[in-house]
Amino acid sequence: MATDIFEILRLNKQQILQLWLQNQQTDTEFSDNFNTADELRAQSAEFVDLLLSTLNENNIHDFSSPDLEPLIDYVSSLTISRARQGFSPRETATYIFTLKDSLLKVLSDQISGDLSQLYQATIQISRFVDNIGIQSFETFITGREEVISQQSDEMAELSTPVIRVWNGILAMPIIGTLDSARTQVVMENLLQGIVDTGSSIAILDISGVPAVDSLVAQHLIKTVNATRLMGAECIISGIRPEIAQTVVHLGIDLSQMITKATLESALKFAFNSLQLEVRRIQKDKVI
Amino acid sequence: MMATIRESLIVQQERDLVVCRNRVKEVAVKIGMGIVNQTKLITATSEIARNMLIYGGGGVMRLEVITRGKQEGIQLVFEDKGPGIADIQKAMQDGFTTGRTLGMGLPGAKRLVNEFTIQSTFGKGTTVKLLKWKNG
Amino acid sequence: MEKIPILKMGKFLLVTIQVDLYDRLALTLEEDLIEMVFKTGxxxxxxxxxxxxxxxxxxxxxxxxxxxxxxxxDAETVVVGMQPAVAITLIELGLPLSGVHTALNIEKGMALLQSRMKADLDDDENDGDD
Known part of the structure; x- marks a missing residue:
């Protein structure tokens, strides 16, 4: 004579909610984070409602079951809204796991006679609430990952500005490591800058690049060659002594590109090839 | 949710290369692939399809939009029933060719995509699989 | 049969590729262009x-x-107007087109050809036995 545990839980909904709210209050960790107790109460009530109305003997074993989708969506949005309110993932997880305590308390009160059934039910409910907890964690991490990937995109954009230093001359200071993803952004921005401004000389300043190994050198060579295909010349400037040393020690061949120690000498070279000249103006002395 | 794209194109003559390239471009634009990745994928398509035509006597290109985790991309499978490749290692080297092409097709195409696999049975045919992520 | 038009502009030839370049068309272009270089000098x-x-x-x-x-x-070739994405792809493919001159647009390409012809003339004047 198996008693329907879901029926028991549904019948004792009010008590479960009451117990859960009590558990939450005894848990000192989250006391004042929520704006009002009413709000917490409403949210918890909605959660219990949804949980008890969707849970049945089929889907308790199958967390990917389609009829659980509303519940999972609810957990996800709950996690996101709590994260925005400043709850730590531990607090949200504790919030969910305290629900388990109240569910199990009700069950043990109601089916205290049949220990083996109580044991089965306890395991089932535990697993299910654990899954909800995992779902909440996953949502939290996914949200973080979204933010991180968005930020790294923004960083890639920000860290590769194309500056028009003169009519026909572009400069692009590179700060940070030049990996292949970065090189792609650098190339795209530089080449697009060349098209947009009709520049014939581009200066790539690598004084902000911490180290040049053979891979970075390869990326620089690629950028120079791609610039040439567009019909412009690319000068690499900002070769620090350490960089010159490692380049030679590693036996990297940079002879096919124009390299200059400083941005200043690169600019001079550029002026020269555009047949421009910078001169000091002789002013009449007034003394 | 966009309807999944899954289709086959026949590569039997030179004109089919243009059809393949155009179809890949359409799909790439549809899933919002960036211009550089688009160009890389179309170029790789052109290389592999031409190889299939010249060395494999034509075949089919299967195009599929796939998602793995959060990534969305285009997978292309080129299948021919030609003579196969005797030495894949050699065929993957820059500048190696047995015919009238530059020998950049296979190794070059590999550098243009995120995933590249080639299987060939001598006398039975060759299958090349390309995968390019939208943001790869 | 489809053909890519070749225009004569003064001392130079201009080809603007506006259509999908399938292999046969590209080969025809190669033949026609070389023929034109010969005919027009x-x-x-x-x-x-x-x-x-x-x-x-x-x-x-x-x-x-x-x-x-x-x-x-004795004619120089300048490829003009390559798209950035095409340039990046060619480099990744391993094809830097080393023997070919390039320019950003037709105007700059024309200027490049003119300056190279002028340089040739200057060279001829300076050392006549070249």
Missing amino acids: SKGVLIDISALSIVDSFMGKIIGNIAGMSSIM
Whole structure:
């Protein structure tokens, strides 16, 4: 004579909610984070409602079951809204796991006679609430990952500005490591800058690049060659002594590109090839 | 949710290369692939399809939009029933060719995509699989 | 049969590729162009590829052929208007088109050809036995 545990839980909904709210209050960790107790109460009530109305003997074993989708969506949005309110993932997880305590308390009160059934039910409910907890964690991490990937995109954009230093001359200071993803952004921005401004000389300043190994050198060579295909010349400037040393020690061949120690000498070279000249103006002395 | 794209194109003559390239471009634009990745994928398509035509006597290109985790991309499978490749290692080297092409097709195409696999049975045919992520 | 028009502009030839370049068409272009260089005695060839959304190894080879053949007929080839994405792809493909001159647009390509012709003339004047 198996008693329907879901029926028991549904019948004792009010008590479960009451117990859960009590558990939450005894848990000192989250006391004042929520704006009002009413709000917490409403949210918890909605959660219990949804949980008890969707849970049945089929889907308790199958967390990917389609009829659980509303519940999972609810957990996800709950996690996101709590994260925005400043709850730590531990607090949200504790919030969910305290629900388990109240569910199990009700069950043990109601089916205290049949220990083996109580044991089965306890395991089932535990697993299910654990899954909800995992779902909440996953949502939290996914949200973080979204933010991180968005930020790294923004960083890639920000860290590769194309500056028009003169009519026909572009400069692009590179700060940070030049990996292949970065090189792609650098190339795209530089080449697009060349098209947009009709520049014939581009200066790539690598004084902000911490180290040049053979891979970075390869990326620089690629950028120079791609610039040439567009019909412009690319000068690499900002070769620090350490960089010159490692380049030679590693036996990297940079002879096919124009390299200059400083941005200043690169600019001079550029002026020269555009047949421009910078001169000091002789002013009449007034003394 | 966009309807999944899954289709086959026949590569039997030179004109089919243009059809393949155009179809890949359409799909790439549809899933919002960036211009550089688009160009890389179309170029790789052109290389592999031409190889299939010249060395494999034509075949089919299967195009599929796939998602793995959060990534969305285009997978292309080129299948021919030609003579196969005797030495894949050699065929993957820059500048190696047995015919009238530059020998950049296979190794070059590999550098243009995120995933590249080639299987060939001598006398039975060759299958090349390309995968390019939208943001790869 | 489809053909890509070749225009004569003064001493130079101008080709603007506006259509999908399938292999046969590219080969025809190669033949026609070399024929035209011979017939007109042009000293320079401008190939505008700004409308091309890809250049694969075959087209790259044709461009290299045209440059090589023109060069032994004493004409220089300048490829103009390559799209940034095409340039990046060609480099990744391993095809830097080393023997070919490039320019941003037709105007700059024309200026490049003119300056190179002038340089040739200057050289001839300076050392006549060249």
